[in-house]
Amino acid sequence: MRFSDRICDHFENPRHLGELPDPDLAVRIGNPVCGDTLVLQVRLTAGVISAVAWQGYGCSTALATGSLLAEHLLGKAVADLAAMDAGVVAELLGDLEPDQRHCLDLGAEVLAGLRAAAAGRAV
């Protein structure tokens, strides 16, 4: 397989797949060019992400991105979101082929959307 074991593992065995009945934060990111879409929801308990769920329409790497992000976010404090930038996504996804690199943007946009949602909730 051309893709890394990590991408293949998360594509084949997605973590935290599904929907939360009553999410505290929700973000839906669609890439207008490639059409891939990730929906990610979290529940907060005392400022900490206590539950996370995601769904996705997209290529194998986009779906692996949803799974990797969900796994990474679980247990993190909302305050930690501020420090999560594109570098975090690059680290999570690991080695990528050129046609997988659009998922770096997709993942970064999910994190940015989550930050914005958290900020909106705090206001």
Added chain:
Amino acid sequence: MIYLDHNATTPVAPAVLTAMLPYLQAEFGNPSSAHRPGVAARRAVEAARRQVAALIGAGPEEIRFTSGGTEANNLAILGLAGHSGSGHLIATAVEHPAVLEPCRELQRRGWALTLLPVDSGGVVDPEKLRRALRPDTRLVACMLVNNEVGAIQPVAEIARIARERGIPVHCDAVQAAGKLPVDVGQLGVDSLSLSGHKFYGPKGTGALYVRSGLALRPVLFGGGQERGLRPGTENVPGIVGLGAAAAAAAEGIEDRPAHFAALRWHLLGRLAETVPDWRLNGDPQRSLGNTVNITLQGVRGEAVATALALRGICISVGSACSSTSPRLSHVLQAMGLGTRAIRGAIRISMGIHTTAAELDAFVEHLAAAVARLRRVAGGAAG
């Protein structure tokens, strides 16, 4: 492994390899040399030329060996255009990039280019050609079988219309040769390209049929091989392999379209029974049966292909991934498919050894992969 990507490439047949091996070892001569090894190599090249000519109803003197289908197509299009400073050329909108790109190169050099539209089955209407012709039209290019959907183009009719006006016609037969009977006389084309690795020959081999009397300008210049049209020391083992593959392909070729059609109907039947919400891209009544292109609703073709690849099943997809350009199949676009339908497209292309049992196993894995990916999509697919 279940290999259903024969339009991408095929394995070298054992008999082809056996034929090639002596020319990689003991019979290493240069066909231009006058000594014994050279003469042996020359004889092998000319025998291969007769084998390739026989596959397409040409005379051996009308065959030029190339490095593959791309070079053959470039040589025909740029070679035919070489006699005119500029002019107008016509190609179907569903040509392979190996035809479209040399046409676009001519456009950059000042030529006008008209791309003929196709219908929802991927087939061009010859009347559209009649209306597109201009007084300065110098070349018409029309493929025989489309690589993505298998659509068979009315090449003979296209050629008849063009030749009424004395306009040469080039035919890309890369996906046709070895899969259905091809006869350059019946087609009435002036040049025709084929590629060895598409029909169990070696990669890096191809041929261009050049009708006797048709003057092409070379693209490469050198030692004058291939009647000056394609100079360079011949790829003797490759050419021998191409010849052997052509000879093998010619055996039973009359029955091959019906064999592929039977496999195609079997596959479509199993899909209808097993997988919900898909559509066929193309018209089975006007397509070669070895190629089946379908759109699976609510999933990306790439994700389906990756899931299958992880289970040892090889197919291909209708759109590549990129955040800066959609890179959607120009063939499916020309057939009128929307973006979403193209993103959900996969291509299954069968070979001469593909079995119904392989197709059944493929469908079972496909059904499982699609069901899983639709669950993953959930509300995100909307």
